[in-house]
Amino acid sequence: MAEPMKIRATLQGDIADVRILIAHPMETGQRRDASGKIVPLHFIQNITVTHNGKMVMDGQWSQAIARNPFLGLRVKGAKAGDKIVVTWTDNMGDKRTDEATVTAS
Amino acid sequence: MQPIRKTRRTLLKLGAGISSLAAFSAAGLLRVGEVVAAQWNKGGFESKAVDDALKSLGVSNMIDSRDIVITAPDIAENGAVVPIAVASKVPNTQSISIIAEKNPFPLAATFDIAGSDPYVSTRVKMGQTSNVRAIVKADGKYYTAVKEVKVTVGGCG
Numbered sequence: 714m715a716e717p718m719k720i721r722a723t724l725q726g727d728i729a730d731v732r733i734l735i736a737h738p739m740e741t742g743q744r745r746d747a748s749g750k751i752v753p754l755h756f757i758q759n760i761t762v763t764h765n766g767k768m769v770m771d772g773q774w775s776q777a778i779a780r781n782p783f784l785g786l787r788v789k790g791a792k793a794g795d796k797i798v799v800t801w802t803d804n805m806g807d808k809r810t811d812e813a814t815v816t817a818s
Numbered sequence: 819m820q821p822i823r824k825t826r827r828t829l830l831k832l833g834a835g836i837s838s839l840a841a842f843s844a845a846g847l848l849r850v851g852e853v854v855a856a857q858w859n860k861g862g863f864e865s866k867a868v869d870d871a872l873k874s875l876g877v878s879n880m881i882d883s884r885d886i887v888i889t890a891p892d893i894a895e896n897g898a899v900v901p902i903a904v905a906s907k908v909p910n911t912q913s914i915s916i917i918a919e920k921n922p923f924p925l926a927a928t929f930d931i932a933g934s935d936p937y938v939s940t941r942v943k944m945g946q947t948s949n950v951r952a953i954v955k956a957d958g959k960y961y962t963a964v965k966e967v968k969v970t971v972g973g974c975g
Contacts, residue, residue: 741943743922759858762934764933764934767933768933769933769934770929770938771929771932772928772929772938773858773863773929774927777918777923777942777943777944778926778943783939784939785903785939786934786937786938786939787937788934789933789935
């Protein structure tokens with residue numbers, strides 16, 4: 714199954730700078746493997762970020778997002794110890810949820 | 819006549835159901851206190867023309883805005899990883915979409931923004947040199963900005 718995400722959330726004033734790194738192939742469905750066969754489309758479609766259980770960002774992606782995707786966002790009104798939870802779902806139904814706590818910089 | 823009428827009735831019901839659901843999500847009622855991922859914009863992500871992608875987002879009239887800042891390299895050596903960040907200073911920004919105009923499927927991503935700062939940063943694949951367009955939805959209006967990114971080696975192969 715999918716490997717864990719790397720999530721870092723550091724506080725800058727009252728804004729948490731959240732950086733998410735996901736391990737995912739993000740296949741475009743146009744690439745061919747060594748034997749010349751097309752590698753099937755495989756990419757993350759939905760990604761949600763919550764802050765203490767409240768949705769702060771709801772992303773929809775296409776296959777144009779680069780392999781091992783990176784997502785950076787800034788959450789307002791954050792405090793040290795707040796919980797950031799990230800969930801993604803891909804077009805093959807695979808999904809993963811990971812969480813991190815906001816740390817003071 | 820009977821079976822036809824029946825079908826019509828069912829269709830009407832179905833239509834009513836769909837529109838009330840749309841009204842709910844538009845009012846944000848489905849969002850309160852729970853986490854419901856927006857439905858994936860299949861039509862938009864599968865459209866091959868920029869105009870079709872814009873239509874799927876509901877964009878009819880875009881306003882050029884200097885309040886949208888796209889941070890991307892002028893020249894990307896590797897089209898497989900092009901870092902793009904979009905920051906919006908448009909008040910009440912609701913969503914940010916990123917379009918790489920000459921990609922096989924131009925619409926790359928849409929981010930609905932609720933409690934976060936209107937800023938998003940990610941990495942996109944680009945097939946060739948093209949304009950990167952950011953679309954910001956705020957108060958039901960659409961604002962846009964463009965930046966050209968030159969790609970030395972494409973990243974869609």
